[in-house]
Amino acid sequence: MLDGKRILLIISGGIAAYKSLELIRRLRERGARVRCVLTEGGSQFVTPLSVGALSGEKVYGALWSLTDEAEMGHIQLSRDADLLVVAPASANLLARMAAGMSDDLASTVLLATDKPVLVAPAMNVRMWLHPATVDNMALLRRRGVLSVGPNDGDMACGEYGPGRMAEPHEILAAIESALALPERPLAGRRALVTSGPTHEPIDPVRYIANRSSGKQGHAVAAALAALGASVTLVTGPTAEPDPAGAAVVRIETARQMLDACLAALPADIAVCAAAVADWRVAAEAGQKMKKGAGGPPALALAENPDILRTLSALEPGRRPRLVVGFAAETESVLRHAADKLARKGCDWIVANDVSPAAGTFGGDRNTVHLLRRDGAEDWPPLPKAEVGRRLAAAIAAHLKDA
Numbered sequence: 001m002l003d004g005k006r007i008l009l010i011i012s013g014g015i016a017a018y019k020s021l022e023l024i025r026r027l028r029e030r031g032a033r034v035r036c037v038l039t040e041g042g043s044q045f046v047t048p049l050s051v052g053a054l055s056g057e058k059v060y061g062a063l064w065s066l067t068d069e070a071e072m073g074h075i076q077l078s079r080d081a082d083l084l085v086v087a088p089a090s091a092n093l094l095a096r097m098a099a100g101m102s103d104d105l106a107s108t109v110l111l112a113t114d115k116p117v118l119v120a121p122a123m124n125v126r127m128w129l130h131p132a133t134v135d136n137m138a139l140l141r142r143r144g145v146l147s148v149g150p151n152d153g154d155m156a157c158g159e160y161g162p163g164r165m166a167e168p169h170e171i172l173a174a175i176e177s178a179l180a181l182p183e184r185p186l187a188g189r190r191a192l193v194t195s196g197p198t199h200e201p202i203d204p205v206r207y208i209a210n211r212s213s214g215k216q217g218h219a220v221a222a223a224l225a226a227l228g229a230s231v232t233l234v235t236g237p238t239a240e241p242d243p244a245g246a247a248v249v250r251i252e253t254a255r256q257m258l259d260a261c262l263a264a265l266p267a268d269i270a271v272c273a274a275a276v277a278d279w280r281v282a283a284e285a286g287q288k289m290k291k292g293a294g295g296p297p298a299l300a301l302a303e304n305p306d307i308l309r310t311l312s313a314l315e316p317g318r319r320p321r322l323v324v325g326f327a328a329e330t331e332s333v334l335r336h337a338a339d340k341l342a343r344k345g346c347d348w349i350v351a352n353d354v355s356p357a358a359g360t361f362g363g364d365r366n367t368v369h370l371l372r373r374d375g376a377e378d379w380p381p382l383p384k385a386e387v388g389r390r391l392a393a394a395i396a397a398h399l400k401d402a
């Protein structure tokens with residue numbers, strides 16, 4: 001699949017640079033040609049010798065070299081590739097990309113390129129969560145920069161959290177999907193996707209939840225991003241990896257999900273695939289509730305805001321042009337889904353059977369029906385990733401025609 005593809009790999013400073021050596025090896029195994037730019041920081045972690053030996057190519061350094069410019073100018077270096085990959089992408093390099101700086105070879109090449117760019121951020125958890133980095137990433141994604149990771153985990157600095165560079169196989173998958181794009185019909189469009197369950201606290205240690213794994217919503221987000229949309233994924237707690245190319249906002253409760261969705265607007269497309277709890281506990285206990293002689297406590301419930309309905313009812317200009325809901329039903333799937341389409345005011349609804357026998361919650365496959373206002377389509381049983389791709393393609397076709 002990567003036969004003959006030309007990758008320009010920029011290795012910036014970070015302990016994760018050692019994984020880039022493995023990435024080079026895997027890319028070459030798949031037939032890709034890999035040229036590397038090693039920043040000054042990157043060369044503190046891996047040597048030009050090892051990068052050159054694995055890539056089989058000359059390694060371009062941090063500083064200007066008249067010889068390099070004579071052999072291959074920086075403009076040509078940036079254009080003579082099908083894809084630019086920055087792995088690891090340090091907080092510093094991301095900030096310089098966002099600011100449009102060109103003060104070393106890596107940033108100059110990134111500024112001069114007309115090719116897609118994929119970044120694999122890697123940094124300390126606090127640096128990743130710092131508002132400056134969050135803003136820089138959001139800006140880069142709006143400009144169409146693709147991203148993969150970072151993952152959660154133990155960090156070399158002893159802390160735990162998001163910041164570990166994605167693994168070489170994950171970066172490889174993101175490269176393959178970036179290169180597989182024949183066209184990007186949703187380039188320039190903004191999409192909001194909700195995914196996963198919500199957790200509604202009962203007390204500091206207990207919560208009400210449901211069986212959603214986030215697989216379907218994350219697949220929709222990945223598919224929209226693969227077609228070029230700038231995607232914000234608002235997700236409840238899941239074990240799913242972040243989809244390549246999406247900005248991920250993690251929440252726990254329905255009310256937090258609503259706030260995050262409204263903050264992500266404006267958007268052209270909204271897809272609500274999250275299994276949002278309809279109810280929360282009316283009065284969350286401040287301390288862990290104790291067993292007592294009076295028997296189990298009665299839990300009074302309060303209704304949560306309906307995010308799909310709220311997005312559908314926004315005033316023109318704020319309302320996404322296409323609002324798509326999902327309907328999770330355990331019986332009379334089509335009838336209940338049609339009711340929801342009418343009641344919630346969305347444009348389309350994707351109906352699926354979530355009765356235990358169907359295995360939809362948490363499973364890898366789904367059988368859905370796409371209900372539009374003018375009719376319904378029955379899709380065959382498909383992997384959730386394929387449901388995501390078909391839905392994204394239908395959305396792209398709709399927006400093209402509209």
Ligand code: PMT
Pocket residue numbers: 194196211212213214215216217254272273274275276277278304305306307308309324325326327328329340352354360361362363384
């Ligand atoms: O996560 P997986 O394990 O992959 O499973 C996928 C899925 C079954 C969760 C997914 O395909 C799905 O059906 N998602 C919608 C789940 C759901 O809450 O359906 P619902 O019929 O209760 O709600 C209808 C719609 O209203 C949904 O778009 C839902 O996101 C939205 N909603 C519901 C309640 C609420 N308070 N706010 C909402 O926005």
